[in-house]
Amino acid sequence: MAIKKILISSCLLGKKCRYDGNHNKLDNLLNENIEWVSVCPEELGELGTPRPPAEKQIDGRIKTILGEDVTDKFNLGSYKSLTIGIENNCSLAILKSKSPSCGKGEIYDGSFSNKLIKGDGIFTELCQNNNIEVISSENKTQIDKIVNSL
Numbered sequence: 001m002a003i004k005k006i007l008i009s010s011c012l013l014g015k016k017c018r019y020d021g022n023h024n025k026l027d028n029l030l031n032e033n034i035e036w037v038s039v040c041p042e043e044l045g046e047l048g049t050p051r052p053p054a055e056k057q058i059d060g061r062i063k064t065i066l067g068e069d070v071t072d073k074f075n076l077g078s079y080k081s082l083t084i085g086i087e088n089n090c091s092l093a094i095l096k097s098k099s100p101s102c103g104k105g106e107i108y109d110g111s112f113s114n115k116l117i118k119g120d121g122i123f124t125e126l127c128q129n130n131n132i133e134v135i136s137s138e139n140k141t142q143i144d145k146i147v148n149s150l
Contacts, residue, residue: 007093010040021050041101045077056100057110078123097138104136
């Protein structure tokens with residue numbers, strides 16, 4: 001069987017690149033037929049780790065809890081991540097839920113009050129607009145199905 005390359009948020013592989021310096025490692029990703037193509041749009045956007053939490057605002061801009069507009073850095077990192085995915089012929093991505101970059105279906109509402117709204121992060125939108133299917137890290141059943149079927 002040919003190796004399948006799947007784009008994945010670096011924090012899901014255990015890299016401590018979340019805003020708070022932690023990770024969101026998913027278990028059960030081992031499969032010799034999958035090559036994980038790891039990206040972190042925030043780090044590729046030169047935001048550093050740790051960094052102030054950021055959320056997507058109603059107007060689509062990304063702002064930190066301190067009020068700093070970091071949209072350009074999120075865009076830079078998202079485009080760099082997309083380029084990596086395209087260069088590796090990825091047609092599927094597993095991305096961190098609720099993130100202003102990688103969230104799929106639900107993201108924080110921009111008020112820094114832990115309220116969720118329907119929506120996608122900017123990297124997720126880029127992937128979907130470039131024929132890369134996105135699965136949320138919350139969708140453990142679908143992830144297990146993919147990992148166990150290859």
